[in-house]
Amino acid sequence: MNELHPIVYELVPAVASTIHRRYKSYVEKDDIKQECMTWAVTRSTYIHEQMAEPNEEIRSHNESRIAYQMRRVAERYARREKAAKSGYQTSDEVYYETAKLGQLLPFVIASVVDGTVLEQVQQMIQDGQPKGKSSPAEGGGLLATLIDIKQGFLKLDIQDQTIIRLRHFDNYTLQQIADTLECAVSTADRRCSNALRRLIELLGGPSPWQ
Numbered sequence: 001m002n003e004l005h006p007i008v009y010e011l012v013p014a015v016a017s018t019i020h021r022r023y024k025s026y027v028e029k030d031d032i033k034q035e036c037m038t039w040a041v042t043r044s045t046y047i048h049e050q051m052a053e054p055n056e057e058i059r060s061h062n063e064s065r066i067a068y069q070m071r072r073v074a075e076r077y078a079r080r081e082k083a084a085k086s087g088y089q090t091s092d093e094v095y096y097e098t099a100k101l102g103q104l105l106p107f108v109i110a111s112v113v114d115g116t117v118l119e120q121v122q123q124m125i126q127d128g129q130p131k132g133k134s135s136p137a138e139g140g141g142l143l144a145t146l147i148d149i150k151q152g153f154l155k156l157d158i159q160d161q162t163i164i165r166l167r168h169f170d171n172y173t174l175q176q177i178a179d180t181l182e183c184a185v186s187t188a189d190r191r192c193s194n195a196l197r198r199l200i201e202l203l204g205g206p207s208p209w210q
Contacts, residue, residue, distance in 0.1 A: 005047045007063060008040045015070045023078040026085050035077040036070050043069075075205075096203045098196060101149065105168040108149045113169070118146045152202040160195035167192050 016032040040047065050062035083089060110116045153161060166172040166180065178188035200206060 004037075004040055004044055005051050007051055007066065008037070008047065011063075011067050011070055012036045012040070015067065015074050018071065019074040019078050022075075023082055026082040027078050031081075032074050032078060036074050039070060039073045096149070096200055097206075098200070101196065101199065102168060104146065104149055105153075105164065108146055108153055109165050109169040111146075111150060112153065113165070118143060118150065148203060149199075152199050155202050156195065156199060160198055163191055163195045164199065 012033050015036055016029050019032050020027070020029040047066055050066060051059060053059040053062055107116070108118075111118050153164070156164070163177065163181075166177050172180070174185050174188050174192070177192065178185045181188060181191070183191075
């Protein structure tokens with residue numbers, strides 16, 4: 001099936017604009033659009049099949065999935081262009097996963113709340129004697145990682161900082177957070193997830209390579 005589905009022409013400009021805002025110093029919007037269109041051409045049959053779903057709710061979900069896949073393709077392209085123009089390899093980039101953040105955030109927040117020096121935190125982790133329940137994986141760039149996370153955390157608005165502190169430093173349950181915020185547990189769960197997502201975005205976003 002060679003003809004592109006109409007949804008492609010809606011998604012491409014939106015995706016290109018989103019990615020271009022992040023990488024406008026390194027890549028042209030039209031080049032991002034071209035990358036998205038090339039991807040869509042190679043996935044034309046798949047896109048038509050997904051959008052032919054008779055159930056409206058499922059079809060909407062399929063559209064969101066196609067948009068997500070297109071964004072990942074566009075971001076990979078933009079990151080390659082950025083790396084090439086900045087003189088480094090994409091393999092040198094660092095990404096923060098939820099699990100890793102969950103391990104390191106208690107130490108980072110302690111440095112904000114209690115004034116703990118990050119160099120001391122690094123040593124505690126490497127000595128295998130952290131104050132938390134578990135020790136994150138070691139690495140030569142551990143101090144740089146802690147500094148990055150702290151800088152990102154401090155850029156969050158006060159509400160997100162508070163929610164992350166309650167969840168990852170004070171070890172509140174979702175019910176306790178809901179009680180504190182005077183909201184439903186489902187709302188508390190969503191706000192915790194959104195706050196962590198915004199922190200990950202400040203740290204460069206999730207890896208587009210996985």
